[in-house]
Amino acid sequence: MDFNLTEEQQAFRDEVRRFLDENLPPEEERDEMFQLKWGKLVREKRWVGFSWPKEVGGGGGDIMEQAILKEEMANRRAPPLGTCIMGLAWVGPAIIQYGTQDQKGRFIEDILDAKYQWCTGYSEPDIGSDLASLQCKGVREGDHFVVNGQKTWTSLAQWAKWMILLVRTKANTEKKHDGITCLLVEMDSPGITVAPIQNMSKQPFFAEVFFDDVKVPVANLLGKEGQGWQITIGALANERSGISEVTGLLRELDLLKELARNSQLGGRPALEDARVRRRIAEYETRVAAMRFNGLRYLTKQIRGEPLGSETSVNKLHTAHIEKYTAEFALELQGSYGAIAPGRNHPIDHGRWQKEALGWCTAVIGGGTPNIQKNIIAERILGLPHD
Amino acid sequence: MNFGFTEEQEMLRAEVRKFLDSKAPLEEVRKIMESEEGYSPKLWDEMAQLGWLGLLVPEEFGGVGLTWVDLTVLLEETGRSLYPSPLLACTLAVIALCENGTAEQQQRWLPGLADGSRILSVALQEADDRLSPDGTQTTGRREGEKLILRGEKHFVPFATAAHHFVVSFRNSEQPDDVSLAVIDRNADGVEVADTRSIDTTKRFGVLTLSDVAVPEDCVLGESTPASWPAIARLFDHAAAAVTAEAVGAAEGGHALIVEYAKQRMQFGSLIGRYQGVKHPLAEMYVDIESIKSLLYYAAWCLDESPEEAPLYVSMAKAYASDAFTRIGIDGIELHGALGYTWEYDAQLYLKRSKWVKSAYGGSDHHYDRVADLGGF
Structure with missing residues (x-):
């Protein structure tokens, strides 16, 4: 065990720290102008897509430097590196691994520059956790695929310019996973209809997407026909790697402590109450465990061992913290806990109320906690399939 | 790295x-x-x-x-x-x-x-079970070249097997003025009584010191005697050691249930196929992995980064105390009546979990410390 950094790594860490000293103002001064400037600056540093190859426009950093970068950003509660959410999380990595030169050229720079958003066409009305049973059909006709069917719960669909889409190109394969193909689809293609769905906060965050004879050029086939499942598994694992999630959670805990400091319980600040302190200490411990789990997985990667299903561990921790910290915050607010969020909410404009109604994206997207538990039980513990 | x-x-x-x-x-x-x-x-x-x-x-x-x-x-x-x-x-x-x-x-x-x-054991705790400086009420009175120890030590691991004890004692009424001395089991005034543990693989005892005369050169450090920070560090090592044993034991207990779930048939199916069984087993895996990560970092801190050690030792011990408790209980429950028998081994892990949660501070004690050390 050795947590010391090499000289180069130390130099890199110092560079990151210097950059943050010079360019990251205190949180209360981070306005919209700052957000714009920040996006430009980190892009110039090539810290967006930091670990992606230089040839495609990434930073060419190794995984250790990437971890340093993320930890330093987390310690200072810096905003994210890049804003093309799904593009950076899994579309980009999938294109880099499976895409053609032409696809890399067309998409990667745009993702890094956040020219537009991507959305993800996985779930269907009858197909959720059992994703490999998907029915949306793709039929090869000459130099394009014709897509018919429906996707749903598609986050950002009405704003995204592109979608990474899974379709069934072969029916009745021996294993249902084998007939799935991955396509990159432009959202303004003729035949696509997007019908927003309101989430429980009445925000149109996700949508139904209908495909009616939509033509997708073969040039937008990602990987090979029938390789869609393999690509997806890799991409979703990428979503679960976990280190970067720690940043957001640390910030959440800062705010929770702040709330507890300013809330009263039995005539004194709630943060002095033993039960409140222990509860927050428990969350902190969980986040620390996530951080160290991440470092152990990183070590595996550095040693050249592939990461498997163990990344579901941190996904489950995230789910736990996301669900219960907001609940706890409402509890701290007493009767104010039930006031609807908005400008008039006396405590932080109701940010915790929004959280308490908004954790679903992080917890359900990419596989519900029960699915993560199945993954661990079946793939790691070797228990029989359901 | x-x-x-x-x-x-x-x-x-x-x-x-x-x-x-x-x-x-x-x-x-x-x-x-x-x-x-x-x-x-x-x-x-x-x-x-x-x-x-x-x-x-x-x-x-x-x-x-x-x-x-x-x-x-x-x-x-x-x-x-x-x-x-x-x-x-x-x-x-x-x-x-x-x-x-x-x-x-x-x-x-x-x-x-x-x-x-x-065999040397350590006698750091007393009847009121406080892991703080005031938890040491045993007194050390100077008498010429000798130190006269008087008090009662509890929860002394493997007390009956020990030839010597490292004992904490108080020099004066000053809150932090505590030190360590090594005493001989056979010295006059030393009495050792066995206390039975729920976990029969663990032993501890009560050490009664009735004006035990200790030569000056048995006070650790002699002219610069060990003081409270040294004892606090011993408690950190103790909690880390218990957590290390907890990780192994929790994995052992977990493996026993996983094996059982792969063999036991009910309703025409292996019980490991049912999510009511497989999900708790997955949760236990998450907990064991997480204790390992916290523990290994804490262990490294004890060697290389002492100022960080108290926080991470407490995180590891707190998490382990609660998680192993659940694993012990679920381990019995998932085996059904078999788990309740003397003959089957699940009970041994349950009992170990009771020892783990109580030894050198349970989860409340350690989460309180996480809160204090985290500055909130």
Whole structure:
């Protein structure tokens, strides 16, 4: 065990720290102008897509430097590196691994520059956790695929310019996973209809997407026909790697402590109450465990061992913290806990109320906690399939 | 950066595993735990010969001079086997001596610890069970060249097996004015009584000191005696050691249920197919992985980054106390009535979890410390 950094790594860490000293103002001064400037600056540093190859426009950093970068950003509660959410999380990595030169050229720079958003066409009305049973059909006709069917719960669909889409190109394969193909689809293609769905906060965050004879050029086939499942598994694992999630959670805990400091319980600040302190200490411990789990997985990667299903561990921790910290915050607010969020909410404009109604994206997207538990039980513990 | 074990450490793990699997399988552990001594002097000698009792003892005093991370590997494996021995007691005595003893004191006691001929235990807690400076009420009164100790020590690991004890005592009414001394089990005024533990693989006892005269050169550090920070560090090592044994034991208990779930048929199906069974097993895996990560970092801190150690030791011990408690309980429940029997081994892990949660601070104590150290 050795947590010391090499000289180069130390130099890199110092560079990151210097950059943050010079360019990251205190949180209360981070306005919209700052957000714009920040996006430009980190892009110039090539810290967006930091670990992606230089040839495609990434930073060419190794995984250790990437971890340093993320930890330093987390310690200072810096905003994210890049804003093309799904593009950076899994579309980009999938294109880099499976895409053609032409696809890399067309998409990667745009993702890094956040020219537009991507959305993800996985779930269907009858197909959720059992994703490999998907029915949306793709039929090869000459130099394009014709897509018919429906996707749903598609986050950002009405704003995204592109979608990474899974379709069934072969029916009745021996294993249902084998007939799935991955396509990159432009959202303004003729035949696509997007019908927003309101989430429980009445925000149109996700949508139904209908495909009616939509033509997708073969040039937008990602990987090979029938390789869609393999690509997806890799991409979703990428979503679960976990280190970067720690940043957001640390910030959440800062705010929770702040709330507890300013809330009263039995005539004194709630943060002095033993039960409140222990509860927050428990969350902190969980986040620390996530951080160290991440470092152990990183070590595996550095040693050249592939990461498997163990990344579901941190996904489950995230789910736990996301669900219960907001609940706890409402509890701290007493009767104010039930006031609807908005400008008039006396405590932080109701940010915790929004959280308490908004954790679903992080917890359900990419596989519900029960699915993560199945993954661990079946793939790691070797228990029989359901 | 490398957050993993070295090849040597993996080799150590494999050797310990092999040794315990052949010499101390659970049927043997059951015999040992019900014996008068509560440990096997024969296996203790064999472990000494393999160098494992002197893992932390510097080479000049007959040991191997390794680190706390190495020791963590050993403790995980003894924990996995629920192996009954005074290893924890002796380990803490080694730390007390290495960190606070003069060269002469180290020369006097460490070689016997390394070769297994002497068993030293630590007597740091008292009846009111406080892990703070005021938890030490035993007094040390100067009388010429001697120190006269008076008080009662509780929860002393493997007290009846020990030849010597590292005892904490109070010099004056000043809150932090506490020190450590080594006393002889056979000295006048020393009385040892056995207390039975729920976990029969663990022993502890009560040590009564009725005006025990201790030579000045038995006060650790002599002219610069150990004080509260030294005792606090012993508590940190103790909590880390318990957590290391907890990780191994929790994994052992978990493996037992997983195996059972792969064999037991009900309603025409293996029970491991039911999510009511497989999901708790997955949750246990999440907890064990997470305790490991916290523990390994804490262990590294004890070796290399002492100022960080208290926080991460407390995180690891707090998490482990709660998680292993659940694993112990669920382990019984998932086995059904079988788990409730004396003959089946699930009960041994449940009992170990009771020892783990209470030894050197439970989750409340350690989460309070996380809160204090985290500055909120």
